[in-house]
Amino acid sequence: GESVGLHLPTLSVQEGDNSIINCAYSNSASDYFIWYKQESGKGPQFIIDIRSNMDKRQGQRVTVLLNKTVKHLSLQIAATQPGDSAVYFCAENRHNNNDMRFGAGTRLTVKP
Amino acid sequence: DAGITQSPRHKVTETGTPVTLRCHQTENHRYMYWYRQDPGHGLRLIHYSYGVKDTDKGEVSDGYSVSRSKTEDFLLTLESATSSQTSVYFCAISERHNDDSYNEQFFGPGTRLTVL
Numbered sequence: 001g002e003s004v005g006l007h008l009p010t011l012s013v014q015e016g017d018n019s020i021i022n023c024a025y026s027n028s029a030s031d032y033f034i035w036y037k038q039e040s041g042k043g044p045q046f047i048i049d050i051r052s053n054m055d056k057r058q059g060q061r062v063t064v065l066l067n068k069t070v071k072h073l074s075l076q077i078a079a080t081q082p083g084d085s086a087v088y089f090c091a092e093n094r095h096n097n098n099d100m101r102f103g104a105g106t107r108l109t110v111k112p
Numbered sequence: 113d114a115g116i117t118q119s120p121r122h123k124v125t126e127t128g129t130p131v132t133l134r135c136h137q138t139e140n141h142r143y144m145y146w147y148r149q150d151p152g153h154g155l156r157l158i159h160y161s162y163g164v165k166d167t168d169k170g171e172v173s174d175g176y177s178v179s180r181s182k183t184e185d186f187l188l189t190l191e192s193a194t195s196s197q198t199s200v201y202f203c204a205i206s207e208r209h210n211d212d213s214y215n216e217q218f219f220g221p222g223t224r225l226t227v228l
Contacts, residue, residue: 043221046216089154
């Protein structure tokens with residue numbers, strides 16, 4: 001069946017380095033993707049989204065890249081800070097559908 | 113948390129008892145969702161609502177019912193709780209301007225439910 005997944009369950013980086021979190025999706029009909037950050041004991045927090053008519057979108061210290069050819073999504077965090085430590089989820093959706101599908105998450109740990 | 117509250121935040125109950133979780137929003141968003149989050153599964157959709165008294169099933173709806181009598185409140189009921197329903201439950205909201213628009217969802221803080 002269709003699924004959303006992540007390449008790595010954990011990622012550890014040094015403070016100040018850049019982080020890259022990857023996500024693979026298999027539903028070729030998906031045209032909308034979101035990255036969420038979830039800190040311990042809290043709900044998922046929207047970070048950035050991208051529509052399928054784009055291949056790159058930038059926010060504050062974050063960039064999302066979409067490669068529709070290989071069905072791959074990545075989140076890049078520049079100058080990673082201790083406050084970036086959390087679990088990051090990708091999610092996929094079709095614009096006329098209410099069923100958002102989420103990956104299991106990648107835990108990012110930032111070492112001082 | 114984008115004007116979304118959930119109550120209770122924590123609950124411990126026994127197998128076979130009814131449980132109702134409440135989601136309240138102050139954003140006047142049309143769409144509301146209930147998810148459960150379990151280790152290794154990520155977030156899975158239980159039920160959602162696209163307006164007052166308009167609801168539909170999600171991926172894991174068995175054993176759950178929902179009601180939406182007001183725009184701001186979305187209730188999730190476990191009629192007879194089972195241990196497999198021990199989980200963290202999240203409510204989400206979104207404002208899609210029409211059924212053909214994009215579904216940007218914002219989440220509440222979650223409810224941790226333990227069924228003994």
